[in-house]
Amino acid sequence: MCGIVGYVGNRPALPILLEGLRRLEYRGYDSAGVAVVNHRLQVVKSQGRVEQLERLVASQGLEGRSGIGHTRWATHGAPSDHNAHPHTDCSGRFAVVHNGILDNFAELRKELEARGHRFRSDTDTEVVAHLLEEAWRGDLAAALREVTRRLRGSWALACVCTDQPDTLALARQDSPLVIGVGDGQYVAGSDVTPVLATTRRVLYLDNGEVARIDLRGVTIWDARGEVVGRSPVEVAWDASAAEKGSFDHFMMKEIYEQPQAVRQTLAGRVDPAAGSVDLSGAGLSPDRLRSFERIQIVACGTAWHAGLVGRRLIEAWARLPVQVDVASEFRYGEPLVDGRTLTVAISQSGETADTLAAVREARRLGSPVLGIVNVEGSSLAREADWVLTTKAGPEVAVPSTKAYLTQVVALHLLALALSRVERPEEGRMLLQLPQRIEQTLAMEPRVRELARQLAGQSHLFYIGRGLDYAVAMEGALKLKEISYIHAEAYAAGELKHGTLALIEPGRTVVALATQEALRTKTVGNMVEVKARGGRVVAVTPDRPDARKEVEVAADALLALPDAPEGLLPVLAAVPLQMLAYFAAVERGCDVDRPRNLAKSVTVE
Ligand code: AGP
Numbered sequence: 001m002c003g004i005v006g007y008v009g010n011r012p013a014l015p016i017l018l019e020g021l022r023r024l025e026y027r028g029y030d031s032a033g034v035a036v037v038n039h040r041l042q043v044v045k046s047q048g049r050v051e052q053l054e055r056l057v058a059s060q061g062l063e064g065r066s067g068i069g070h071t072r073w074a075t076h077g078a079p080s081d082h083n084a085h086p087h088t089d090c091s092g093r094f095a096v097v098h099n100g101i102l103d104n105f106a107e108l109r110k111e112l113e114a115r116g117h118r119f120r121s122d123t124d125t126e127v128v129a130h131l132l133e134e135a136w137r138g139d140l141a142a143a144l145r146e147v148t149r150r151l152r153g154s155w156a157l158a159c160v161c162t163d164q165p166d167t168l169a170l171a172r173q174d175s176p177l178v179i180g181v182g183d184g185q186y187v188a189g190s191d192v193t194p195v196l197a198t199t200r201r202v203l204y205l206d207n208g209e210v211a212r213i214d215l216r217g218v219t220i221w222d223a224r225g226e227v228v229g230r231s232p233v234e235v236a237w238d239a240s241a242a243e244k245g246s247f248d249h250f251m252m253k254e255i256y257e258q259p260q261a262v263r264q265t266l267a268g269r270v271d272p273a274a275g276s277v278d279l280s281g282a283g284l285s286p287d288r289l290r291s292f293e294r295i296q297i298v299a300c301g302t303a304w305h306a307g308l309v310g311r312r313l314i315e316a317w318a319r320l321p322v323q324v325d326v327a328s329e330f331r332y333g334e335p336l337v338d339g340r341t342l343t344v345a346i347s348q349s350g351e352t353a354d355t356l357a358a359v360r361e362a363r364r365l366g367s368p369v370l371g372i373v374n375v376e377g378s379s380l381a382r383e384a385d386w387v388l389t390t391k392a393g394p395e396v397a398v399p400s401t402k403a404y405l406t407q408v409v410a411l412h413l414l415a416l417a418l419s420r421v422e423r424p425e426e427g428r429m430l431l432q433l434p435q436r437i438e439q440t441l442a443m444e445p446r447v448r449e450l451a452r453q454l455a456g457q458s459h460l461f462y463i464g465r466g467l468d469y470a471v472a473m474e475g476a477l478k479l480k481e482i483s484y485i486h487a488e489a490y491a492a493g494e495l496k497h498g499t500l501a502l503i504e505p506g507r508t509v510v511a512l513a514t515q516e517a518l519r520t521k522t523v524g525n526m527v528e529v530k531a532r533g534g535r536v537v538a539v540t541p542d543r544p545d546a547r548k549e550v551e552v553a554a555d556a557l558l559a560l561p562d563a564p565e566g567l568l569p570v571l572a573a574v575p576l577q578m579l580a581y582f583a584a585v586e587r588g589c590d591v592d593r594p595r596n597l598a599k600s601v602t603v604e
Helices: 013-027 050-058 105-114 126-135 140-148 250-256 258-266 301-317 353-364 379-383 402-418 424-431 433-441 444-454 467-483 492-497 516-531 544-551 565-586
Strands: 003-008 031-037 041-047 066-072 094-099 155-161 168-173 178-181 186-189 201-204 210-214 217-221 294-299 322-326 341-347 369-373 386-389 459-464 486-491 508-512 535-541 556-560
Touching: 003 013, 003 094, 003 155, 003 168, 003 210, 013 031, 013 050, 013 066, 013 186, 031 050, 031 094, 031 155, 041 050, 041 094, 066 094, 066 155, 094 126, 105 126, 126 140, 126 155, 140 155, 140 168, 140 210, 140 217, 168 186, 250 258, 250 565, 258 402, 258 433, 294 301, 294 353, 301 322, 301 341, 301 402, 301 467, 341 353, 341 402, 353 369, 353 379, 369 379, 369 402, 379 386, 386 402, 402 424, 402 565, 424 433, 424 565, 433 565, 444 556, 444 565, 459 467, 459 492, 459 516, 467 486, 467 508, 467 565, 486 492, 492 516, 508 516, 508 565, 516 535, 516 544, 535 544, 535 565, 544 556, 556 565
Parallel strands: 294 322, 294 341, 341 369, 369 386, 459 486, 459 508, 508 535, 535 556
Antiparallel strands: 003 066, 003 186, 031 041, 031 066, 094 155, 155 168, 168 210, 178 186, 178 201, 210 217
């Protein structure tokens, strides 16, 4: 959840570390720090954003051609200057940054304190700095290898030492680390974003590995201490894709990137003439796909909402039973999966701890795993048996938008590929999606106006039936996450079984009515809300029949462009994203970095 950057090379390290931290800030943002090595260790860190750190270092002249940096999302110890990383040992020669959680830090700290080490933070990480001090025999990577043998839990560690100034030592266990291999320089990162400004050639570390980076190159050891040979791979993304451009926030930029993200996700996977779907790029033959008897979907948050859409599609088109579980529940439940079940794990980052644990549990039970993942080279991409990549490009804003839409598209593709009967119309329909999303983006002024009216509210409900219910859940999450307005989604028919008691004059209900077969029923629920003084915002297609029926019970309308009915629930997500965005902006919230959250949830 925190961000790590490291540098060794022929340029001054500080600007590269700071730029890396700016790019990583979406991962965690309660404190930040850097350590630059020269003949001595220069450490500057503070509570607050990277901006604050930049102001602090401006006056300190940190010089050196190697160093490490960190943005923190607090786990052990409150956000504060002294808990910010890097952490150092008693001698002030070693500095360490860490992502993850060290489960046995308390016992290690007790031992170290008994041997005279003085601790200055409440973090689990600091034990590593003191352990390095004890393990030091003149080789940082060797010391780190020894230290990791004493650790339990999860870690991505980057360390520097004044006695080996042009060297960085890294270790990975259940928390990602990437090494960018440039020309005479190396940038390490907890993901590729800080690396891309320097190079697109990267090496991914695997669990249990330790790496040494110095001016001669990179050496990697596996958990048994054997040297591992590995060649860099080229990352498809470029640095500009992770920049805000002319938008005020990454979230809005990413909402506007959705037509292109969807176009890329569809590219080469649907035959425009035949309407057939080809997932051979994921390594899955049609026969193998159709051999499964059940589908189990696991994911968290927004990706789970995409999974709920996927269930409807697979059940309708492939007529297979689908179970969708929040990954954190699946992993501790008693999952009924086996070799006849295809487990589908959905994750933008591919690093979500609960989703990865669910994947491991499914595989342990004999169920092969298909990963639907946006980040190539991520843990999920490497651990899954097959990978269907969403081609959303880097998603920086904590609220997920384009990743969600591309996950939904990937699930449409999967549902079609699983179907035993050809569905050419549905396949061809999908190809219209990028253009239909473009038309939907034109709803922006209308949504902005509505968001202004809603921004003062403290509770909202979202209702819908079938696919609309799944989309309502995503709409409610988006609103809560970034505007801090409490929002709940309900199956429209379920409202009267308890929640209707909360409807009072002025309470707003956003009602999704995109599906013709269910519209009359949803309108019935809208009428029930109105009868109690509630205010209804209806989301429905811009078609005379739909408008006419819905307008009877709606105070405001969000009219989606007229499109094939199968696409409407996908399109409906777009105004809901914008509604959350404008409500959050109106309330003065930090849209891209909402409080208490982080982009990639790599801890349980
Ligand atoms: C979405 O807006 C959230 N930030 C969050 O729910 C996210 O979707 C979830 O943490 C899963 O992340 P992943 O897709 O990277 O696994």
